[in-house]
Amino acid sequence: MNKQELRTEIRNRKRQFTQAQLGELSLSIIMQLKKSPHLRKAQTILLYYSLPDEVNTHEWIDELVAEGKKVLLPVVTDGENMILREYTGKKDLKEGNFHILEPSGTLFSEKRYGEIEVGIIPGMSFDDKGHRLGRGKGYYDRFLERVPSIYKIGVCYSFQKESLIPYEKHDKVMDEIITDI
Numbered sequence: 001m002n003k004q005e006l007r008t009e010i011r012n013r014k015r016q017f018t019q020a021q022l023g024e025l026s027l028s029i030i031m032q033l034k035k036s037p038h039l040r041k042a043q044t045i046l047l048y049y050s051l052p053d054e055v056n057t058h059e060w061i062d063e064l065v066a067e068g069k070k071v072l073l074p075v076v077t078d079g080e081n082m083i084l085r086e087y088t089g090k091k092d093l094k095e096g097n098f099h100i101l102e103p104s105g106t107l108f109s110e111k112r113y114g115e116i117e118v119g120i121i122p123g124m125s126f127d128d129k130g131h132r133l134g135r136g137k138g139y140y141d142r143f144l145e146r147v148p149s150i151y152k153i154g155v156c157y158s159f160q161k162e163s164l165i166p167y168e169k170h171d172k173v174m175d176e177i178i179t180d181i
């Protein structure tokens, strides 16, 4: 299967689950993330504000903020690039491109990217080697090129995992994948 065929296949698999079932699976994934030593240690975290078909991060994000962690979310600026802004609460969020809710808070300057310790990266699919299939626009690949030191945790539902994902040299490899099993 090429990347596009795999995306279609994953979308079809997702349709077999109800929102309630996906919500349950999300809770199990978030529970494991909370136990991760990398996250416990981290003070500055790159996260994503989930779309309806992604592992749900909405409640967990607010918990992290309440614990005093710095949470950064992507903001798409054009067809190729994203920047980061700090998330401090739901009041910060404004709908951006692709209907994603994006923070309008303080810009996190590229000069400070070295401070980001962990990145939680969504994906359409991952394989055991940490290869990632995204939504096909290359935003994360281009972004992660600029933050080489970040510990990258890919998250997806277990039914999204594949034994092997077509891999190209620009694709960034995850350090760890967390699913519901």
Ligand SMILES: Nc1nc2c(c(=O)[nH]1)N(C=O)[C@@H](CNc1ccc(C(=O)N[C@@H](CCC(=O)O)C(=O)O)cc1)CN2
Pocket: 048, 049, 050, 051, 054, 074, 075, 076, 082, 098, 100, 122, 134, 135, 136, 137, 138, 139, 140
């Ligand atoms: N929650 C979340 N935020 C994120 C990402 C993400 O995957 N998830 N991104 C990760 O890159 C960036 C945004 N990139 C995106 C790229 C495509 C689509 C999208 O909905 N694509 C449609 C196809 C639309 C089209 O082709 O024009 C789709 O997947 O159905 C969404 C986000 C930054 N923020």
Ligand SMILES: Nc1ncnc2c1ncn2[C@@H]1O[C@H](COP(=O)(O)OP(=O)(O)OP(=O)(O)O)[C@@H](O)[C@H]1O
Pocket: 003, 132, 133, 134, 135, 136, 137, 138, 139, 140, 141, 142, 145, 170, 171
């Ligand atoms: N580091 C990079 N520099 C320039 N172009 C890139 C880079 N990474 C990816 N691209 C381009 O972006 C497009 C999409 O790449 P790919 O299919 O790997 O995206 P993806 O990882 O699935 O998507 P996303 O990161 O948005 O979720 C391709 O045309 C690819 O050539």
